[in-house]
Amino acid sequence: MAQPKEKEEQSLKPIVAVSKRRGFVFPGSEIYGGLSNTFDYGPNGIEVLNNLKRLWWEYFVHRRDDVLGLDSSILLHPRVWEASGHISNFNDPLMDCKKCKTRIRVDKFLEDKEGEGAATGKTLEELTNTIRDKAYACPTCGTVGSFTDARQFNLMFKTSHGASEEGATDIYLRPETAQGIFINFKNVTQIARKKVPFGIAQIGKSFRNEIMARQFIFRTREFEQMEMEFFCEPGTQKEWFKYWVDYCMDWLVNVVGLKKENLRVREHEKEELSFYSDSTSDIEYKYPFGWGELWGVASRTDYDLTQHEKFSSEDLKYHDLDQKKKYLPYVVEPALGLNRLFLAVLCDAYEEEKLEKDDIRTVLRFGRRVSPMKVAIFPLMKKDGLDAKAKEIYADLRNHWYVDYDESGAIGKRYRRHDEIGTPFCITVDYDSMSDGTVTIRERDSMKQERIAITEIKSYLINRMV
Numbered sequence: 001m002a003q004p005k006e007k008e009e010q011s012l013k014p015i016v017a018v019s020k021r022r023g024f025v026f027p028g029s030e031i032y033g034g035l036s037n038t039f040d041y042g043p044n045g046i047e048v049l050n051n052l053k054r055l056w057w058e059y060f061v062h063r064r065d066d067v068l069g070l071d072s073s074i075l076l077h078p079r080v081w082e083a084s085g086h087i088s089n090f091n092d093p094l095m096d097c098k099k100c101k102t103r104i105r106v107d108k109f110l111e112d113k114e115g116e117g118a119a120t121g122k123t124l125e126e127l128t129n130t131i132r133d134k135a136y137a138c139p140t141c142g143t144v145g146s147f148t149d150a151r152q153f154n155l156m157f158k159t160s161h162g163a164s165e166e167g168a169t170d171i172y173l174r175p176e177t178a179q180g181i182f183i184n185f186k187n188v189t190q191i192a193r194k195k196v197p198f199g200i201a202q203i204g205k206s207f208r209n210e211i212m213a214r215q216f217i218f219r220t221r222e223f224e225q226m227e228m229e230f231f232c233e234p235g236t237q238k239e240w241f242k243y244w245v246d247y248c249m250d251w252l253v254n255v256v257g258l259k260k261e262n263l264r265v266r267e268h269e270k271e272e273l274s275f276y277s278d279s280t281s282d283i284e285y286k287y288p289f290g291w292g293e294l295w296g297v298a299s300r301t302d303y304d305l306t307q308h309e310k311f312s313s314e315d316l317k318y319h320d321l322d323q324k325k326k327y328l329p330y331v332v333e334p335a336l337g338l339n340r341l342f343l344a345v346l347c348d349a350y351e352e353e354k355l356e357k358d359d360i361r362t363v364l365r366f367g368r369r370v371s372p373m374k375v376a377i378f379p380l381m382k383k384d385g386l387d388a389k390a391k392e393i394y395a396d397l398r399n400h401w402y403v404d405y406d407e408s409g410a411i412g413k414r415y416r417r418h419d420e421i422g423t424p425f426c427i428t429v430d431y432d433s434m435s436d437g438t439v440t441i442r443e444r445d446s447m448k449q450e451r452i453a454i455t456e457i458k459s460y461l462i463n464r465m466v
């Protein structure tokens with residue numbers, strides 16, 4: 001069941017704190033007092049984001065011979081959104097409190113009160129009546145009976161396109177990357193000589209003017225998506241749908257390294273399906289505030305291509321030369337939010353481990369492919385040549401991995417700092433290193449230390465980095 005806002009915020013407190021402390025995520029525009037629901041990704045955060053994007057691209061594009069990449073514009077012709085149905089249908093129901101002006105998203109508000117699905121299939125009138133009949137109070141000022149009628153609110157951000165106000169046209173920041181793929185379907189099929197079934201993938205920013213943006217980076221107004229539209233012959237979509245749900249789950253568990261028990265697949269009920277979809281499943285993650293959608297996999301039929309064909313008057317049909325027929329392909333779409341994935345990765349990795357004598361260490365047990373830095377190199381002292389030796393090792397290793405050199409503070413503190421960053425290995429150069437050419441290498445999770453030759457560091461790490 002969904003939780004009230006305060007409980008959700010409480011449950012995320014340690015994650016938010018370590019994110020700021022260790023340079024993963026900062027509150028947006030902080031020195032100006034902040035801009036609500038905006039976030040900046042710090043030096044370690046950007047590394048995790050880039051690692052996730054790279055892993056996704058590798059598995060969804062490079063390692064397959066049936067998927068190609070694309071990078072379409074954020075700003076698209078306004079007719080795109082008429083064709084896709086976003087102008088008329090991309091709405092959430094809202095209500096305002098007449099007393100304190102708090103705006104609520106009615107379906108989420110009702111789900112918080114009554115559980116998942118409480119608002120599913122309800123009309124605006126039914127939503128209004130439910131809130132009134134049950135005498136639900138405004139979450140901010142506590143007044144009962146102060147809500148306006150529920151009404152629809154379009155989630156697209158509007159902006160103007162053009163140098164002067166008079167000549168400017170209203171356009172929108174894209175609310176999904178998917179439409180950029182559909183409108184390039186013809187271009188890609190013409191140059192790529194790919195036969196259906198094949199997919200087009202892209203990673204990029206999307207924008208939604210969410211009514212209740214909350215839960216840290218889970219629901220924000222600016223976010224990044226990793227989407228793939230897989231074009232297949234009508235009648236084969238069910239098979240492909242199942243294939244892609246399994247493929248996505250496999251990637252999350254075996255490549256990103258999320259715990260299987262924190263993931264589940266939830267199939268949409270008929271009344272929950274978008275109007276264009278014949279089946280949809282959400283891969284959900286068990287966030288500290290409860291299960292939440294991480295990845296939507298939707299079978300979108302031929303809805304989008306049909307609409308774009310109609311609105312653009314371009315023939316978007318695929319010519320199947322083997323079968324000697326023309327058709328609009330059906331589409332299966334795995335659509336993943338990068339920032340939600342990042343939050344899942346942070347929550348999965350976070351642990352407060354009890355050590356001896358009431359000592360607690362905070363550790364981020366990131367998978368090695370995901371962790372921002374792979375190795376940290378410390379000289380025991382900043383003198384007697386230890387620092388020069390450590391810098392030599394650092395200079396060599398940075399040719400292969402993203403590594404850190406850290407000479408400040410006690411060695412124990414340096415280990416703890418890197419535990420919180422999630423660095424899998426720390427290497428210490430001490431006095432013995434100067435005489436016998438060995439270093440201490442410490443593994444993050446077990447905290448086990450072993451002595452290895454400097455000449456063997458690279459092969460040691462290569463064997464343990466996957």
Ligand code: GAP
Binds near residue numbers: 219227337340
């Ligand atoms: N093209 C289909 C589409 O955009 P969606 O379920 O609306 O489908 C896909 O979005 C994914 O994008 C979601 O599963 C979620 O991970 C992410 N997402 C959607 N809205 C978001 C928001 N406001 N903040 C962060 N991530 C969001």
